[in-house]
Amino acid sequence: MNDLNTLPWHKEPPLAVSTLVGERVVDTFNTHWVKYMPIMSVFVLIISVAMLLTISSGTNVLRTNQLMPKVVFLVGNTSALLVMHWFFHRAMSQSLEGIIITNRRFIYLEAHLWAKEEMHEISLNQIKAVESQKRGLTENIFRFGHLSFDTGGSDMSTRTFFRIPHPDRKAKIITDLLRTANYG
């Protein structure tokens, strides 16, 4: 963490957050790694085809007089680079999803490189109920699921967060915090 302090952009103000009096971090975690699986599958499939195209153009592309190997080489190489950048853009964006639970609030951080950067915050005194769900085989095998907060009021007041690792444990942490702070 110290190396980041020397970077020129470190002096910028952080995301819009103001520390509350007596606030302390209880838990921090990233969303479940299963989020990488769909993009990983597409990446492996397309990069295999692209690399096959590049290699099938044959070695010594420069010395051949035919046009086709050159075109195949360029198409293969460009596709491989494009899909690699696409994959890492998505993967790096998804790796920036994170959750911070403090004794005062629940913070969900979300970012999409060069597109969006969001911070959703739910104060614990707004939460009426916490619900954890693990549905289906995949979620039960890999132990992840949804975490929903009922903040009271209208039908639109339920906030749901997806791909939470061990949602039951996280729900228990929040419930304990609510009980301790006498919010619930």
Place this chain on the structure above:
Amino acid sequence: MKCAILRQLVYSVAMLLTVYSIVQVISLFIFSVMVYEFMHIHSKRVALLGDLEGSNSKLLLKGRRRMVLLYSIFLICITSISISQLLLP
């Protein structure tokens, strides 16, 4: 006749190298800006977690170096394979 074939070969090689170089430069540029933005957001997370003191706040920041390293390795591998396709006899 030979001269025309040679000229055509030189022309096609020049075209290939030009397009290849442009693609590589653009690729390197995309790599730089993505890593820059990634590190930028991470540094903001460091500052955010610095404000919210906690014992296990480093958990949110793990995997940053691994991701950039993996990205660099992929870029180097793809570039190496393409260069070897171009140059190796």
